[in-house]
Amino acid sequence: MRIAILILGVLALLLGGxxxxxxxxxxxxxxxxxxxxxxxxxxFNPGWAIAxxxxxxxxxxxIRYGLRRR
Structure with a gap:
């Protein structure tokens, strides 16, 4: 489960950036x-910048949750 969250976190961080x-x-x-x-x-488009x-x-x-130790 943590691996999936980590992968989704990386994708979300890149797309959000x-x-x-x-x-x-x-x-x-x-x-x-x-x-x-x-x-x-x-x-400048504030809607896309905020999203x-x-x-x-x-x-x-x-990413932080996916890399956190138990």
Whole structure:
């Protein structure tokens, strides 16, 4: 169980970090597999920055729990 939480924590931390830097306008990535009307995130977007910070924080807690000794 801890291994799964650790893996999910790492993925959440990486994805949350990406959303955070995109929301802050530091990185611009074109959509890869788009179904519908997709747009690139350009400039500051507080919604994505907050969502990224929350997800990265949850990922960090997941990593901490996964690495914690009994």
């Amino acid at each position: 990406l959303w955070l830097v995109q929301g802050l306008g530091l990185v611009r990535i074109e959509p890869i597999a788009c179904v519908g009307d997709c747009e690139t995130i350009e400039g 990224g910070a929350v997800l990265a924080t949850l990922g960090a807690f997941g």
